[in-house]
Amino acid sequence: MNLLLSLALLVAASIHFILLGEHAAESPALAAGFLAAGVGQFVLASLVAARPSGSTYRAVIVLNVFLGLLYVAHVAIGIPLPSGQGLELELSPREDVDIYGATTLITELAAVVLAYAGLFAPSRPQPAAE
Numbered sequence: 001m002n003l004l005l006s007l008a009l010l011v012a013a014s015i016h017f018i019l020l021g022e023h024a025a026e027s028p029a030l031a032a033g034f035l036a037a038g039v040g041q042f043v044l045a046s047l048v049a050a051r052p053s054g055s056t057y058r059a060v061i062v063l064n065v066f067l068g069l070l071y072v073a074h075v076a077i078g079i080p081l082p083s084g085q086g087l088e089l090e091l092s093p094r095e096d097v098d099i100y101g102a103t104t105l106i107t108e109l110a111a112v113v114l115a116y117a118g119l120f121a122p123s124r125p126q127p128a129a130e
Contacts, residue, residue: 001121002052005114009045009060012067012107013038015100027092029081037067041111052118060115064108071095071105 016038024031040063047056073079078091095101 006045006049008107008111009041013041057115057118
């Protein structure tokens, strides 16, 4: 299960990294968000593979639910981004649903389900240190 969870996180992170340049052309704030999402998912994929724990699974759930909701909001109404004039925000244009967005959302939802399952999976006893 942890292998599938890591793979789902790596796919979502990779798509965020692939789309970084395209979104940087729209807004530096949007690019920063894509970079943060990709790095966060990559770090969590590494933690799940190397040292899975309840807190790691919870972090996967929180990050990916947040990113999924943000994507849905971006498609439905746009998201608030800096306007370039002080601290003012304006709604971005709505995002079109494409193969990248759909794949990212599906892998994020899969990561949530797998992380939730990881929280309730019976833990294996650790060998005693000698």
